[in-house]
Amino acid sequence: MSEHPDIADSRMPRGLVRPAGRLLGLLLAWWLIGALCYWFGAASGVISTWMGIGVLIAIIALIDALRLLRERPGFEVTRHLPERWPVDAPVTVQTEIAHRGTRSIEAMIHDLHPGSIRSEGLPKVQTLQPGQRHRLFWRATARHRGAMALDGIHLAWQSPLGFWSRRIHLERRDPIRVYPNFNLVVQYGRLAGDRRLQALGIHQQQRRGSGSDFHQLRDYREGDSLRQVDWHATSRMRKLIAKDYQEERNQRVVFLLDCSRRMRIQDDGLSHFDRCLNAMLLLAHVALKQGDEVSLQTLAAADGRERRLPAGRGQRQFGALLETVYDLDAGLGHPDFLGAAGDLMRSERRRSLVVLLTNLRDEDHEDLDPALSLMRQRHLVVLADLRESLDELEGPADGRPLKLESALLQAGNSLYRAQRQAATRKLRQLGIIHLDLRPDQLAGALVSQYRKLKATGVF
Numbered sequence: 192m193s194e195h196p197d198i199a200d201s202r203m204p205r206g207l208v209r210p211a212g213r214l215l216g217l218l219l220a221w222w223l224i225g226a227l228c229y230w231f232g233a234a235s236g237v238i239s240t241w242m243g244i245g246v247l248i249a250i251i252a253l254i255d256a257l258r259l260l261r262e263r264p265g266f267e268v269t270r271h272l273p274e275r276w277p278v279d280a281p282v283t284v285q286t287e288i289a290h291r292g293t294r295s296i297e298a299m300i301h302d303l304h305p306g307s308i309r310s311e312g313l314p315k316v317q318t319l320q321p322g323q324r325h326r327l328f329w330r331a332t333a334r335h336r337g338a339m340a341l342d343g344i345h346l347a348w349q350s351p352l353g354f355w356s357r358r359i360h361l362e363r364r365d366p367i368r369v370y371p372n373f374n375l376v377v378q379y380g381r382l383a384g385d386r387r388l389q390a391l392g393i394h395q396q397q398r399r400g401s402g403s404d405f406h407q408l409r410d411y412r413e414g415d416s417l418r419q420v421d422w423h424a425t426s427r428m429r430k431l432i433a434k435d436y437q438e439e440r441n442q443r444v445v446f447l448l449d450c451s452r453r454m455r456i457q458d459d460g461l462s463h464f465d466r467c468l469n470a471m472l473l474l475a476h477v478a479l480k481q482g483d484e485v486s487l488q489t490l491a492a493a494d495g496r497e498r499r500l501p502a503g504r505g506q507r508q509f510g511a512l513l514e515t516v517y518d519l520d521a522g523l524g525h526p527d528f529l530g531a532a533g534d535l536m537r538s539e540r541r542r543s544l545v546v547l548l549t550n551l552r553d554e555d556h557e558d559l560d561p562a563l564s565l566m567r568q569r570h571l572v573v574l575a576d577l578r579e580s581l582d583e584l585e586g587p588a589d590g591r592p593l594k595l596e597s598a599l600l601q602a603g604n605s606l607y608r609a610q611r612q613a614a615t616r617k618l619r620q621l622g623i624i625h626l627d628l629r630p631d632q633l634a635g636a637l638v639s640q641y642r643k644l645k646a647t648g649v650f
Contacts, residue, residue, distance in 0.1 A: 206359030208259060214252055214354035221245055252354045259350035259357050264319075265291035268344055270302075270365050275513070277372045278336045278465070281311075286327045286344070290319035296348040300327060303342045307335045314345075333369040336465075337518040341365045370517045371468040376476045408432050442650060443484040443502055444641075445539060445570070446471050447531060449549035451491040454521040456550065456579060458630045463577050464521040467548040470575070470634035472512065474546065477638050479509055481645070486539075487515060490531050493522030528555075532562035536569065544650050545570045546637065550577045556617075563623050571650055573624045575637060 225241050267289035273282045286302060301314035312329040319325055333339070347358040408424055411431030424432035448471065454464035475485045486502040500515045526549070535545065545566055551559065566572050618625040628636050644650040 206357050208256060208355055208357050211349055211354055211356045213352075217248060217354075221248060251352070255350045255352040255354045259355050262292060262357075264296070266346060266361065267291065267324075268361060268363070270341065272341075272365060272367060275373075276333055276367055276369045277374060278333050278369050279372050279461070280374055281330050281332045284329055284331050284341075286329070287324055288317070288319060288327065288346075289324045290321055292319075292321055294351065295320050298346050298348040301345040302329065303345065304331065305339050305342075307339065308333050319348075336369045336371060336520075339367050339369060341367065368517055370513050371465065371472055373469075373472050373513070376473055408434060441482060441484070441504075443486065443539070443541060443543040444474070444478045445502075445535065445543045445545045446475070446485070446487045447535070447545060447547040448487065448489045448516075449491065449526050449547070450489050450493060450519065450521050450524075451526045451549075452521065452523045453550040453552070458579065461630070462521065463550050463630055466577070466630040466633055467575075468516055468519075470637050471516075471546075471548060472509075473634045474637045474641055475512055476509060477641060479504055479506070484508070485512065487512060488531060488535065489519065490526035490528070491522060491524040493520040493524075495522075528559045528562035529565070532565045535566060539570065543570050544641070544644065545572045546575060547572065548575045548577075548633075560617075560621070563618065564621055567622050571624075571644070572622075573626065573637075573640060574618060575626045575628065575633060577628060577630050577633065 221241075221244060225238075225245075228237055228241055269287040269289075271285035271287070273284075276282055284302065286300070288298075288300065290296070295318060297316065297318050299314050299316050302310075304310060309332045310329055311331075315327045315329065317325055317327060341364070343363050344361045345358060346361065347356055349356050408421060409432070411420060411433040419433040421432050421434050448467060450464065454462065454467065456463050458466075471487075478485055482504065484502040484504045485500075485508055487498065487500040489498045492498060498515050498519060500512060503511065539545075547563075563572055563574065624640065626633075626636055626640065641650075
């Protein structure tokens with residue numbers, strides 16, 4: 192948590208002073224009494240008394256207002272914000288307020304936040320005691336990624352007699368950064384090594400002796416390949432000894448992230464682009480834990496400035512990846528697959544696992560296929576291709592006839608699926624691993640594919 196202090200003392204703004212409900216109620220009662228006196232023809236002495244009471248109320252209210260304006264409570268405000276704020280995930284914001292005034296006040300406190308942040312528990316009503324610090328908590332959920340700020344704090348309290356209310360605005364600007372939702376990474380860390388990984392769509396792979404880096408010698412077990420037997424150690428120990436291998440380390444995973452217009456499609460309230468970001472972060476976390484390197488290259492970024500993250504390993508690289516993509520959005524352009532493939536071939540001289548995250552149509556393959564063929568000359572390529580959820584376009588299960596509009600939509604859905612199946616067959620002939628996925632399947636499928644390639648020694 193980061194702390195952001197702010198002190199409002201002699202420079203505290205006077206703010207806005209308004210009549211409170213108590214004063215308005217008292218004035219309304221005084222006016223009604225005067226109206227009744229006039230209606231029933233009260234004596235002049237009663238009218239004089241009524242007017243005297245009005246003057247007394249005005250004097251008392253004026254004195255109360257002056258006391259309120261002359262107050263210098265000297266609020267000291269400190270915010271505690273999360274270091275990393277994930278999108279679409281609630282976080283807790285802590286606001287500490289110290290009251291340096293001379294009297295106890297009941298204050299209404301409201302943290303000002305952008306419209307893209309949904310708050311729970313605001314405004315807060317808190318009795319502030321002189322010389323004490325008070326902690327207030329509220330929940331915030333950011334609905335968009337990127338750089339934002341909490342602009343300030345509103346405080347409102349009443350005068351000593353409760354006739355007036357005063358509201359001030361404490362000027363402050365606490366910058367925040369809203370990152371892609373990395374809750375999948377947290378869940379994976381909790382479940383790693385546990386069979387409950389299936390809950391994330393990740394399938395365990397049998398890895399015994401399947402890697403290509405020598406790890407240790409051990410007793411031969413049923414099911415081991417004869418190629419694993421170390422005959423020199425077997426002759427010395429006079430029993431079968433097998434070589435145990437581990438998955439290769441120090442390899443490289445390169446992400447090609449499509450930021451074009453089709454990635455703006457929304458499914459279940461989340462865009463395909465955000466789904467790709469979440470899946471990319473999970474796979475990057477798994478690869479970095481494995482000891483591999485991770486790098487990133489974008490295509491058709493919204494701001495026209497392509498993001499490139501050089502290869503690196505370790506937890507620091509994961510933080511660098513977060514900083515690179517936290518404010519990245521899908522734009523309206525079209526990706527240059529062949530240009531990106533050429534850049535990749537020039538920059539990546541060693542064999543790598545290239546993961547292309549995109550959402551394709553049949554007409555895209557004219558540009559994409561040459562790019563995939565070029566990358567395939569040196570690298571192992573996985574094409575993660577998202578498709579829209581079209582289950583609602585399926586025909587009725589009871590075989591009832593469809594209306595014309597529904598029949599046309601179903602025919603289009605069938606054509607769309609047939610085109611994707613044909614594209615999958617063609618890509619596999621080129622040696623490309625093509626994952627045709629719904630957005631909610633992406634994260635688990637990518638990690639499962641990575642673990643499979645590691646387990647079989649392909650990568």
